[in-house]
Amino acid sequence: MPNIEQTIILLPCYSLEDFQVSRNDDESEEILAGWCGLFHPVLLHRTQMLPRWERAYDPPLAPDQALIIIPECSEKNLPSTWLADLPADQVTVIRRFKDLPGLWQAIEQAAPGLLQGVPQDIVDDFIALGFAYLQVELMTRQLRYMSNLDEIRFRESALKAAAAAVMGKAEEAREQLQRGFDLLTESREYFYPVQAYLIDLTLTAETTLGAGLRRELESFQCVNLLTTGHLLRYMAEREPESLAVLKSVLAEGHVVTLGGEEDESVSAILPQPALLRSFRRGLNTWNEILETRPPIYGKRRFGLTPLLPGLLSHFRFEGALHFALDDGKFPVGNQSKLRWEGLDENDIDSVGRVPVDASRPATFLKLGETIGRMLDLDHAAAIIFAHWPSQVSPWYSVLKRVAQYSPVLGRFSSMTEYFRNTQYVGARVFHKPDEYRPPYLAQDVAGSSSWPISKWIRYVRQCAEADALAALAVIRGLITGVWDELSQKLCETAELGWQNADAVINERESTFDPHWPERASALRRNACDSLMALLPQSSAAFGETGVLWLNLSCVSARGYVCRQTGENCEKSSPEQLPKPATFPIPSFGYAWASSSYAVESAKQSQKLESWWRRLFGKASEKPSEEEWVIENETARLVVDKLTGGIQGIYPLPYGRNLLAQRLGMRLGSSMLDADTQDPEAEYSRMIAETIRYLPSTREEPAIQSEGRLVDRQGETIARFTQIVSAPAHLPFFRIRIQLEPRRMPDSNPWASYYACRFAWNDETATLSRSLGWSRTDTERERFESLYFNQVTGGHHTITLLCPGLPYHRMVGPRKLDTLLIVRGEEAKDFELGVGLDIRYPLHAALQLLQPPVLLSVATAPRVPQSAWWLTLDVRNVVVSSLQPVVEGHHLVGLRLALTETEGRAGPVTIQTCRTLSAAYRIDGLGEIVEPLALDGDSAHIQLGRFQTVEVELRFEAIRRE
Template sequence: MAPFDECSVLLPSATLEDFPVGGSNSDARSLLAGWTILWHPRLLAQTEQLPTWYRADTPPNPDGPRVIVIPDPSLKQIPSDFRRKCDANPDCVWVTGADRAEMISALGEVLGIAPADPNCQPLQSGPRTLGVEDFFAAGYLSLQIQIMTRRLRYTSNLDELHLQNRIVAAAKAFCQRDAEAAAEGLHDVFDCLSEERDHYFSSDPHLVDLTLLTSGVLGTAIDAGWLDRFRASAGADSDADGLRGTPRNVLVDATAAAEIDAAKEDPGKHERFNKFVQLLSMETVGWAGGGIASQSSCLDAMTMASARHVIESGTALATRAIGRAPSVYATLSGLTPVDIIPALSALGYQGVIPIDFTAGIGFGDESKVIVSGGHRELEALTAKPIDAAGDAAFLSLGAHLGELIDSGEVATALLVHWPDRVCDSFLDLCRAATWSVAMGRFWTLPRYFTDGERPYHHGTLDALSKHSASSVVERLIGPTPDETLRSMAESFCLAVRSEAQSTLRSIAMLANPRLLDEADDADDRRLVSQAIGVAPASGETPGKHTLCFNPHAVATRRQARLHGGAPSGEKFVYAASGAGADCDVTFDVPAMGFTRLSATHAVKKKGLLKRLTGGETGIAEPAVLKNAFMAVALDETAGGISGVYSASRGNRLSMRLVAAGGLSGNQDGGTMVCSRMQVDQSDSTIGVITATGELRDNDGKAIAEFMLRYQLQRGSRLLRIDGQLKPKSDLRVASESEFWNRYFALRTAVAGEAAILRPLVRDKVHSASAKKMVAPLGVVIDEAEKQTLVVGHGLPLHRKVGDRFLDTLVAIPDGAERSEFQVTLAFDCPSPVAIARSCIAPAEVFAIDPPGTGSSGGQTGQAWLVHVSSSDVLVTEMQTARRRDGKLAVRMQVIQTRPKTSKVRLQFCAFAQSAFVADASGIERSLDELPDDVRCDDGVVVLSLGNHQAVDLVVVFDV
């Protein structure tokens, strides 16, 4: 066949300005293949000119020898008789196909180009391997530079004649097997394209290639020989595929890290994974990790301290597996909330990728930003991930990067894929980057954050994940669910109690440092008692002396029974009433302090009228519970709460059991039918009413049996509800949509439609727009002049229904015999987070020995041991230890629970000498030249806390 006069491609656009963007990957693959295939060196050498393009709806007259490529998207636009005209010309070559391989095959039949054609085999030019793919890369880069120029409305300065001469010279040299001349020509081609781009932008885009790995994927990839190909492409070996050490990155998921770490015990597996670990030590290979396992990845379902510990354990796992700590934090599944930034900074991370790759969320409007939290800053890669296995994003990648540069951003393309799953356009981009930086420079992640361009703008990370509810549901559904609602609640409550216990013991040791040597062997009661100079009683029966210790950062009201008398009339004693020889006392306990009661006075005798009538009026009456703060009206027909009345605020709310529409048959949640309501206990200190019955569907059929026990104490703003629910059927849930249509819940209804629901997540009060919420501490129903806290006691899932209803999920029909749950309603409490935690881990009350048997000081009194100036600031998980220099140190979490900035003062029972935010050195940090973000003024620690800020604080005492 004679040399072709022209090679052209028909595009489905009128100009390059409206070159297709997006669309399907299949259309993009065919379109880009149609453009680049014409840059085959055999075609360039024959035509001695650059390929051209035409509109698909107005193609050229197919006369003379020519090659016409019609990508799949253009087929529907070409004139109906155009194919007939082409077929009528024996010198016209019609080429189409779904991808480059098909088009090469079609061209090969005409041009005699076979895969084994000696004129198309790779050439070696110094350290570089030249192949046909380098010409395809030049074609792809040429297209992107032209699209960038036109999209951004710049005037082209491209010397097309020079470009044509050099690419033709390179093609001829390649076909003639002259490696040096071919390399020289290609260098000129890429330099020419780079100069064109430099006319508009002086800074280079950044390219990050990220391979995702899980345990199963990593093992399968290694078996398939991926490691060798990865090493070659990263430049560890001879550049067999011509990419000359393109910097690569991998994301080591927690499951992959766990498998690598466990393989160290098995010599065979260790040898297998050791090659991968050695690969990560290469200079051209970066890695990110430190994330937590997917089954525990819902940080919204944890306390703040638990979330920090999980991050620390994920980092420790990655460090053990790879042999060194990761410098970039990333996780395959789950978002990285902003309040975790201080913990990441303290662990030594230099950057973070806060993207949930599984859900496809977490990216921002800018590619690289600075994220701040807790007086700490980290650079974050927040570029929207580009699927490197699909061609759609590569249609206008150049224009996209140009727009980012034009807007003043750190232009970054985050190219994400699984091992060996990449498209031809991605490979073209990689090859182009080995010749020039016209489309950007590839980086390893550590160097991207340390040597790369520093972002100019600050960004924000989400505090809550919109997919956290889905994450929790995944653990609940399926034939063999990982957990139940009850087990999740128990696990969360255990964490809260553990943190409260740690705080209690720490305060005791701070008050009496000599207890540090006895802490391992002494129980909580003994430590607390000895800290204030008393001894715990041996028995559990009511004694004449009682001690209550409160580890929470909010004052609380408790009850105790004293034997043989009443306490003195101190202000903190709310009320005392006789019960035979004993006295029931309601008293207040200061935040992070104690109250000590002793029966020093005789119990007041009841008057004649009270003796005749049987005593004082009890808190519980038939279907009513009431104290000084509220009156709770129960529905005797249904068994739920018909109203809660407090002072002049009217009816606060109502509450009942409901079943979702898939169980009840309607949106109202079924009907409660109470078979029995009885008063179990009623006196001046406490009232308990129990309601039992059935929850019925729309047809009157029983779908569950229930028992609800309502409890209200004297002087309390808390209404406690203990429940049991036994579903009548076992309806296994197979999907998330089914789950949200088949659940049992306590539905709280308020009167106003303007109520705002504020979930308590990681010990902070948040605003949430999502209707499905994960808030194991509970939800605040915020109305104009009143607030109601629904404490779920660890129940993680809540749902907003309509404008006035909040569902707290208590059970699902999973085949369990009986589901037990607790919910507490707290009315107008100023510190909802601390109140919710105190409901789960109440202040300890126990009997102590009488004076003269190990006690000292007064018999009745109270004191605080740690004082926090702001009621919105939470202090938790305190730990007391002695430094190497002999000084006493306390490490604690200090959390601003509200979205506001405040100046906080912390005062302790010991004199604070120094304070600082903890780093990798922990409590052993040198006290010389500490930063001034935390200071000590005359023994008082002073620091500023920002919105929802959590600080890992260390205080050193002069003890």
């Protein structure tokens, strides 16, 4: 081997200013290895000069006594005969080495023993110096600056360090290396005097909690561990050694746990009650296992929603991670830190800088440019390195070694240090709900889920049933003041129901109990029967029969009573049936009505109709005998005799058609001709074969249509049965659909699906959707709404109820598809609702999920005939969570969550059937925030728009003689 007097690397560029740093991992690895490998102390000491780079397009013709490194990406730019013309006795060429160990091996083969004699730890420090030198050069030159590095002093420090290393003087070598790093830091700070924060973000999964995690926790003192309550439990059960290490480093302050929720749930669509439960269970798990709590909220899966800032403030988190590490879209700004404002106008410090992948060499080749651009614009610059335990690029270890010497590329910091050191930095930012786009539907279809849509139906139904059980337990306690075994069982079953619903939505079949709905239904029936004996009953015998309804929901509802309970109601047309009389049932209350009430109500209804006729003449056109019509108190619904869908919904007493509905399959754009412009050509056609009135009762007249869906060639792709009805006790029409697909949709769920399609006549109407339990406007083509959509026009409002059907797509300005079946979906039965001029859409959606319970027929009258046990004085606020406060065997108070749903701030009065001794607003940890004003059985609180708060009420002790 010839004597080496200079070292050169050929780069595929004309200058460092135009050097392309965005490369694939293989090219990045080779370039970094080639550059940093030449900073080996033996090579520096032997050549007595720093390595230099040359253009691969114009390499030196006859370099004398040179060691030349040629990355593979540079070879294609070399002149065709340059390699062949090199004098073999003067030049040593190293090619195709792939990485740093490969480079060492190639040099060793060319010059055996050349690189020996220096400890690897010292060699790694020189590699770190070369890495920092490259990044500073790229940082300054690519961002419009000339290098300000004192090249002479830097070279002297590097060469003195190399000489000391070769002679075995490790401490002296490190002192000289420190001078070199200090010079690089001065050079960088001349142009970028701002501090950069480097944040390690270690991810966890069930498969990464073993030895790799233990090494990570023990070897690095600035670990930010992103985990969940479920993974902590898994660690405690399966990896106790890792848990012991985690507790140890937590006590020493070397690690910060991030998280907050129990599981990596699909929380971006979940309502406020579910989010409260998830945070509470997660924080309880942290306290139980680690005896601490995560100060910063974050999760790996997409879970961003404008509801989060208020809830995180409620649970007293110090900050949040405003990014996700899987699919989905969310707003990203040019600042690392922001003050994230939520829908309820609460805010929280957040990190909005999207992490880089610490396992990819490409991340580290362009690190200098990334840091430079960030320092140029950012007030609290941070770069986050996300990775699984011990699964990182070797260059991440090099960066850590650089940070030990100098903050030239930034200083590693914990997430809590970052928030506390930058507490006065961060612009207040509000992002519209439409800017957050969850990826759940595409993920479920790609993952071959058997219920990508219907799992949401099961989820909302089980949550509604669990809420009803909890309300029933509390009502029993409010009546008697005693917390008995049945009430306790109701609460325990409700808790199991919420956990079961979470298992459904996250598809954890191992923890899912398919028999819970049947057990819960039987328990509720038994509890309702026992409640009959607790309700007040008149001592007088009036000889009058009636009906008793119980409302276990947080919203008011309606019951009905027929004029003649024994009458045969199976007539050919609903028009011939005597209409039942309806009456209100308060939330968390009951109502009793006699049969005579129906007679009086019918008389009042006739007077009202007569008044309308006198005022307007003919109130509304009587439907022809060829029309299929049902009516409720606000509208007339006509079924299309050709399609079997809804031909129109007409407001009463007069008005034009407002809405039409059909079933259809979106066939996919691949089925369209290239010149087809009509979007309707992409859908199947709905053809009715039979339409008939169902043999029904006067309480719910219904029309059933059966038929098929056909494609453009007339081939049957599905059969359908659709039943539209007008329940007397619900202020909307109910639509029940059964689909039997013969052709399944394609793999793209947003382009090929079966849907319930709605079309309205007003192109200027605005569309709003549910975000949790709140209503917010939307302008997106594809969006998620778990409970309802509302179309607001100039004169009327149309409410489309879809509890459990969260995925919707706009087609043009006045058509909406509610997705029913996508690829993999096994469910066939669906239920929706359509209402006209419904003021509170959430109330209607909850009534569809949990209508009032008919306790008994032909019962004795009640005194009073209507009563509530817990109520609010405003309808835009609902009780989203209800929990008992039990001491001994007595109900001594309630803990409830209140959610404002319509965007109207104002005072709220909470009234109970018991006298209150104290009332407090509390945070998510149960600590008192402020006392509330009391007035006997009432407590008063001020709520902001879309805000969720928790309140604890305490009752006066019941005197027992």
